[in-house]
Amino acid sequence: MQKILITGIAGGQGQLVTRKLLQRDRGYQVIGIDRRPWENRPRGVGMTLTDVRKRKFEDIVRRERPDAIIHLAGVRHFKAHPAVRHEINVNGTARVLDFAIAHGVSQVVVLSSSYVYGALPENPYYMDESFPLNSSRTYPEMRDLAELDMLATAYLWRHPDITITVLRPVSVLGYHMHSTIGRYLKRERVPTVMGFNPMIQFIHEEDLTEAIVLAVERKARGAFNVVGSGAVPLHVAVREVGSQTMALPEPIVRPAIAQLFRWGLYPFPPRAIDFAKYQCTLDGSRFRAATGFAPRFSLAETFASVRG
């Protein structure tokens, strides 16, 4: 019997991973922590209301001695103060890894993102895991995500006795998930940059859930890109989820977004618009080879899952 601790268990991804682990019927015991309660969670799932920054969290790891930790807790929106975001995402991850090492946890899965590679004009299509994490060059608000990723990869080499898995999934869409890209595409008018229409890869939330569980079951060690069924241009994605694009010339869209973001009327910092200009597309072959992962949801099904 394997005991698995999930941080951020009450979030969309946490709930999906919990359900998938229980469905596996391999006697997984699932426990979790979150700041939000999960009222109607499946029977047998133990949950504690706490936070990776709290002392209580270390107590849980020490007492429960989980075999694996799936670390999904983190702040992905930009409403929080950058210092809080950094504290939770970077220092929180460091604490999870430290406790795991101190208390004999054999594997930690850390959820990073494809965005850490950054959207830059010289990006090749299909960057592999050896590609530098360039996001902070143009997108400082996301620096903490790249730091989280690099921190986990550094632990990977420093602590060869523990299996650390860093997953960098492409844009996630699904019914339960409130992903960044989902919130962007679901706007009534999606602001884009006139004359640009980059290819964007998508993965269905169920496929990402399967990837996370496979990473645990196959003990995949290292950093992996996780890629879904393919890529389409941004405008096609906007149309397919039932929204409309609002293409504006770059000299207008940047200051407009900067102002709206400052007033709290637009949820993404102005630099994020680079992802609507240049592609940040990943090569997922390494993860496929390591775990046998294959996405089950087509692009059409992925878009349909968020269509209102």
Place this chain on the structure above:
Amino acid sequence: MAARVESLAARRKARHSAATATPPATRAVALRPVPALPPPAPPRRAGALRGLLRDAADELWKQFNPDIVSQINDEVAERLTRLPIQPNEYGYDAWGMNIDAVRRALVVTTLMYRYYFRVETFGMENIPDGPVLLISNHAGQIALDAAMIGTAMVLEREPPRIMRGMGEFFLPTIPFVNLLMSRIGSVVGTPKNCIDLLHNQEAVIAFPEGVRGMNKLFSERYKLQRFGTGFMRLALAAKCPIVPIAVVGSEEQAPAIANVTQLGRLLGLPAFPITLTFPLLGPLGLLPLPAKYRIHIGKPMHFEGDPDDEDAVIGRKVQRIVDTIQGMLDEGVSQRAGIFF
């Protein structure tokens, strides 16, 4: 665009049959079912400028023979159905190529191919199936040589193949240009993109002269500039053949008499060529001269070795390509009747 071409063709046809008897030459075309005329456009309110532009474009369109345009469109569309590539369910391939965009671009380049540059292609059978790196000389500020080779590969090869271009690094930053580039199958020229395309069994073209070739002066025509060596390392890594190509004609299309590099830098361009017509005639001066193109495609060349060999070893292999293409160029130039015919 396709619908637009058809409706324009139909309009033209309606005008044509009302005014004159249909000449026998166009009868075969007229026999095809003519799509119904679209209902009259609602009066234009917004966008007076756009309306004006559209009228001007329509007028320009009518100056061509739209029958030829729709014939070419059908021909190209038929040939594209026989490509060995699989776009996804939304019509895009993994590198952002869109088959409809390719078709539209090919209608324009085929007109240039047949009626402007009157291209003759020799040795198309030398381009094998499967992964291949095409290496050619490069000239003329705008990559029309690449466009003509790509058009030839769709029009003249059996089965047709799409040529995948490797673009300059600044191209993705230019609005709309980046879209044109990726939709017709070109990518930024990074080694990873090239290797991925070759692994996907594609035909990739590279111009190792690069910007040096595009900006060569008229006095340097058909003298190959220094070749980069990256393409040879990629061919060795991908274990694919190299097909040498010599384009004769492109190096006279825009005779540059000087190159003011400093001015180009000021404008953020890699160079600023002075040709007989540019910048004298403004943007119109960028129009190439109607030199006759002759594309000579050589036999595939196979190389073996370590892609990480030192420059001297790679350089010797590159020199064999340079010598082959230079020989083909010299032969092509000496054999042709003239620059424009």
